[in-house]
Structures are given as structure tokens and as C-alpha cells.
Amino acid sequence: AQKITQTQPGMFVQEKEAVTLDCTYDTSDQSYGLFWYKQPSSGEMIFLIYQGSYDEQNATEGRYSLNFQKARKSANLVISASQLGDSAMYFCAMREGPDNYGQNFVFGPGTRLSVLP
Amino acid sequence: GAVVSQHPSRVICKSGTSVKIECRSLDFQATTMFWYRQFPKQSLMLMATSNEGSKATYEQGVEKDKFLINHASLTLSTLTVTSAHPEDSSFYICSAVRDGHTDTQYFGPGTRLTVL
Numbered sequence: 001a002q003k004i005t006q007t008q009p010g011m012f013v014q015e016k017e018a019v020t021l022d023c024t025y026d027t028s029d030q031s032y033g034l035f036w037y038k039q040p041s042s043g044e045m046i047f048l049i050y051q052g053s054y055d056e057q058n059a060t061e062g063r064y065s066l067n068f069q070k071a072r073k074s075a076n077l078v079i080s081a082s083q084l085g086d087s088a089m090y091f092c093a094m095r096e097g098p099d100n101y102g103q104n105f106v107f108g109p110g111t112r113l114s115v116l117p
Numbered sequence: 118g119a120v121v122s123q124h125p126s127r128v129i130c131k132s133g134t135s136v137k138i139e140c141r142s143l144d145f146q147a148t149t150m151f152w153y154r155q156f157p158k159q160s161l162m163l164m165a166t167s168n169e170g171s172k173a174t175y176e177q178g179v180e181k182d183k184f185l186i187n188h189a190s191l192t193l194s195t196l197t198v199t200s201a202h203p204e205d206s207s208f209y210i211c212s213a214v215r216d217g218h219t220d221t222q223y224f225g226p227g228t229r230l231t232v233l
Contacts, residue, residue, distance in 0.1 A: 045224035
């Protein structure tokens with residue numbers, strides 16, 4: 001079974017509008033972490049935002065916010081005021097277990113976001 | 118802070134040759150590093166976990182004799198693709214866990230390998 005599901009292979013959004021990228025996850029661990037990364041065409045993975053499973057508040061980082069709904073096991077990324085430079089692949093990832101060494105990430109299939117001028 | 122570099126960024130080699138890719142944490146120590154592989158338009162797939170001073174742990178289906186990993190210091194892990202073949206052409210990305218900050222990983226910029 002897929003541990004991370006991103007149901008939107010591609011998304012379009014008009015510049016300056018907000019967009020939500022979906023992510024659902026599957027884990028039986030009580031302690032885990034959820035991440036969003038941006039991968040532009042250059043290939044580097046750019047960290048955007050992190051949500052710990054015990055964090056009660058939704059994470060926010062500038063124009064990025066994570067809509068964390070624990071009961072639904074969803075961790076959607078919201079980008080406000082989209083910019084042309086936001087066009088990229090976006091990956092949702094999960095680290096299962098508490099903060100320990102050797103905890104690898106599981107990545108979702110990604111969503112390609114295109115921002116239209 | 119927390120910068121990870123990879124060298125080379127791009128390499129083209131002939132079939133049958135070996136290629137070494139370096140992953141360095143520039144401003145922090147990393148006991149643990151990870152190596153991922155990414156095919157075009159696909160997600161990252163974990164290949165192996167590299168721990169300083171010990172043998173790497175490979176994911177199922179990854180040939181350890183083909184993808185040699187050496188984590189000789191707290192700032193350097195190397196991935197050697199031995200006897201490379203065209204099907205090994207891919208984008209290889211490493212990440213490092215900063216000692217004392219184990220909640221996230223810091224990714225290198227990736228290495229694009231093309232085997233002719």
C-alpha cells in the first residue's frame with residue numbers, strides 16, 4: 001500500500017491566487033513527521049515546511065501553510081499568493097517514528113504545479 | 118547553514134565503467150546520510166542508508182555490490198556505481214541528517230548520471 005498519496009499529478013493556478021496541494025498518508029506510528037519539498041527543474045530538493053504528529057498548530061512558513069488533519073491523515077500544502085517561481089514539482093514526504101537517526105523518508109509521487117501569468 | 122553538496126553535478130560515462138559520486142555536509146556533521154534515486158518524472162526512491170563508520174543498509178532490490186557506499190567521515194559519503202550500464206542512468210540525490218537535529222534531512226543538489 002502507498003504510504004504517501006498525492007492524487008493530483010498536475011495542477012494549474014493563476015498567479016497571485018492560492019492553491020492547495022493534497023497529501024494523504026498511511027502509518028500506524030503515533031510519532032511521525034510530515035514534510036513538503038519543492039523540486040524545480042534544476043533538480044534540487046527545497047525544504048518548504050514541516051509538521052510533527054504531535055504539533056497541535058498547523059505549520060506555517062511565509063506563504064506556505066500545512067493543513068494538518070490528523071484524523072483524516074491528510075497534510076495538504078497551501079500556497080498563498082502564487083508566484084511564477086512556484087512552478088515546480090512538489091513532494092509530500094513522511095518520516096515514521098520519533099526523531100531518531102536512520103529514519104528515512106517516504107516520498108509521495110509528486111504534484112507538478114504550473115503557475116499561469 | 119545545513120548545506121549539502123554533491124560532486125559531480127553531471128556525469129556521462131561509457132558502459133562498463135565505474136562512477137563515484139560524493140556527498141558532503143559542508144557546515145555540519147552527519148552521522149547518517151541517505152542515497153536516493155529518481156527516474157524522470159518519478160518520485161525519489163531510497164536506495165540505502167549510510168552510517169559513518171559502519172556498513173550501509175540497502176533497501177530491498179538494491180544491489181549492494183553494484184552501488185558501493187562508503188561513509189568514511191562525519192561529512193562525507195560516497196556512492197560508487199560499479200560497471201555502470203545504461204539502465205543505471207538516473208538522478209541520484211543524497212541527503213544528510215544533521216547530528217543533534219534529527220527531525221529533518223538536508224538534500225544535496227543531485228547528480229545526473231548518463232551511461233552511454
